[in-house]
Amino acid sequence: MSFNATIVKFSNVKYGLNSARFLSLNNGYYNGSNTIKTDAAKPYERISDFYAGKSVFITGGTGFLGKVFIERLLSTCTDIGSIYVLIRGKGGMSLEQRLQQMTDVPLFDKLKSLKPKTIKKIIPIEGDVTKPDLAIRTSDEQKLIDNVSIVIHSAATVNFSDTFSDAMKINYEGTKKVVALGKKMKNLESFVYISTAFTNADKLTIDEVVYPRLRKEEEVYSFIDIYGDDAEAKEKFLCGSPNSYTMSKSLCENYLQENRGSMKTIIVRPAIVSPMIGEPLPGWCDSWVAATALFSDVARGLTKVVYGHRNVVCDLIPVDYVTNLTIVAAARGNQSDDILVFNSCSSSSNPITWKRASDLFLEESLKYRKYEMKPRKVQFYMSPFVVKFMTFALQTVPAVFTDVLLRLKGETPKHLKMQKLPVVLRDIISKFTMTSSYIKSDNSLKLIATLDEKDKVLFPCDPRTISWLKYMPVFYRGVQKHLLKSKQ
Numbered sequence: 001m002s003f004n005a006t007i008v009k010f011s012n013v014k015y016g017l018n019s020a021r022f023l024s025l026n027n028g029y030y031n032g033s034n035t036i037k038t039d040a041a042k043p044y045e046r047i048s049d050f051y052a053g054k055s056v057f058i059t060g061g062t063g064f065l066g067k068v069f070i071e072r073l074l075s076t077c078t079d080i081g082s083i084y085v086l087i088r089g090k091g092g093m094s095l096e097q098r099l100q101q102m103t104d105v106p107l108f109d110k111l112k113s114l115k116p117k118t119i120k121k122i123i124p125i126e127g128d129v130t131k132p133d134l135a136i137r138t139s140d141e142q143k144l145i146d147n148v149s150i151v152i153h154s155a156a157t158v159n160f161s162d163t164f165s166d167a168m169k170i171n172y173e174g175t176k177k178v179v180a181l182g183k184k185m186k187n188l189e190s191f192v193y194i195s196t197a198f199t200n201a202d203k204l205t206i207d208e209v210v211y212p213r214l215r216k217e218e219e220v221y222s223f224i225d226i227y228g229d230d231a232e233a234k235e236k237f238l239c240g241s242p243n244s245y246t247m248s249k250s251l252c253e254n255y256l257q258e259n260r261g262s263m264k265t266i267i268v269r270p271a272i273v274s275p276m277i278g279e280p281l282p283g284w285c286d287s288w289v290a291a292t293a294l295f296s297d298v299a300r301g302l303t304k305v306v307y308g309h310r311n312v313v314c315d316l317i318p319v320d321y322v323t324n325l326t327i328v329a330a331a332r333g334n335q336s337d338d339i340l341v342f343n344s345c346s347s348s349s350n351p352i353t354w355k356r357a358s359d360l361f362l363e364e365s366l367k368y369r370k371y372e373m374k375p376r377k378v379q380f381y382m383s384p385f386v387v388k389f390m391t392f393a394l395q396t397v398p399a400v401f402t403d404v405l406l407r408l409k410g411e412t413p414k415h416l417k418m419q420k421l422p423v424v425l426r427d428i429i430s431k432f433t434m435t436s437s438y439i440k441s442d443n444s445l446k447l448i449a450t451l452d453e454k455d456k457v458l459f460p461c462d463p464r465t466i467s468w469l470k471y472m473p474v475f476y477r478g479v480q481k482h483l484l485k486s487k488q
């Protein structure tokens, strides 16, 4: 692994577009070629009006983002038709049990109490993106073909340590099958693919365009046949893409570019998705993704040393900002023949560094002081030797010492063991903590500018409105409550 990371400092990043211009663009629509045309004759279309009577098909609906897509659509677009959700069999549960499990979380409490009937608009469709034709029943497929206006394809494996072969099977082959289904839909207005801003993390500046693939499909499959998951060979093969997950997602973008047919296609690329910032439940999260796990390990005194530099930007974006932007993008549609790409991110408009974010998270946690291992502000080093040495000094030695004290008290030692996973996680995400990508979001900001004040309130997704000082405590409390199930 190369540790020659490039650090881009963002302290002087400006918004790039001026806000007075944004305001003058209300009532405009996005025409897909990086320009917004204002049309005085065209009445403003409210986002909820667009969805009235229309049905949406969501894959990955049981996931972190998927549940928020469903909750937000039902809460904000009351007259929406049906939301069809692709759900696979898992853990011996029936389709109905999985649906029940999906909505039986605090995220849906408000909706259930305020609009109890809307939950019935969710229609589960049994299927699996790894199976031929998605393994959807013929009658269900016909229902989707006849009724769906919007597809949001979010299903994926997001596990950075999944095998290359699984990432390709679920993410790439799965996307091909969802595209094939989308092409059959009679009333399809938008096909939205949820990608990741890091599909192009081999670049320092990431624009809202589909970049040429780093590797061809056949090259990937022949690599997998020969090398499987050989770490050293993979590192070279990935050509700067951080992992097999990001490469599989990048191939999906290229597949869409070449095979979308006449489908109006939109790609939304979230950066590092963090807990909810706004409605209905600030702090909501149910996924231990990169930054969430790292900050939590820092606050628990398990991680004190990280690869990188204090100025590297951590491109956080709250989950509801991603889903709201997607809902708005699908409603505004793609008026062009090209693919429309929206980066849902904060690095280019309101950046925060890993250091600042983890310090703010830790600061909030210290108000509660519950952990056995004393936490401290995280230290960043670029050199692998220094990281390893400081990890030994600041993490291993105190853990061994605390374990000895436990042994003396007749208790089972545990602290050294507890260090293992946090170190693995820290190393897996080192590419992100060592390099700042400047992820542009001009398209997204222009899209937001088409909203009137009421829709801006209903569908907040402008990263410039995030106060990190206020948000990071919400982030901390959300992790405690929903992931660690702590009562604090």
Ligand SMILES: NC(=O)c1ccc[n+]([C@@H]2O[C@H](COP(=O)([O-])OP(=O)(O)OC[C@H]3O[C@@H](n4cnc5c(N)ncnc54)[C@H](OP(=O)(O)O)[C@@H]3O)[C@@H](O)[C@H]2O)c1
Pocket (backbone or CB within 6 Å): 059, 060, 061, 062, 063, 064, 065, 066, 086, 087, 088, 090, 127, 128, 129, 130, 153, 154, 155, 156, 157, 158, 170, 194, 195, 196, 197, 249, 269, 270, 271, 272, 273, 274, 287, 289
């Ligand atoms: N979370 C992030 O930080 C982040 C950042 C950038 C981009 N994204 C993108 O956002 C999307 C959603 O991510 P997430 O965080 O919500 O992931 P997640 O919580 O892990 O959810 C993944 C979803 O995909 C479904 N799925 C996986 N394999 C499937 C299969 N074989 N057939 C049908 N469904 C399958 C899962 O269903 P089960 O419940 O059955 O497992 C689940 O609903 C992904 O496309 C991801 O690449 C996420």
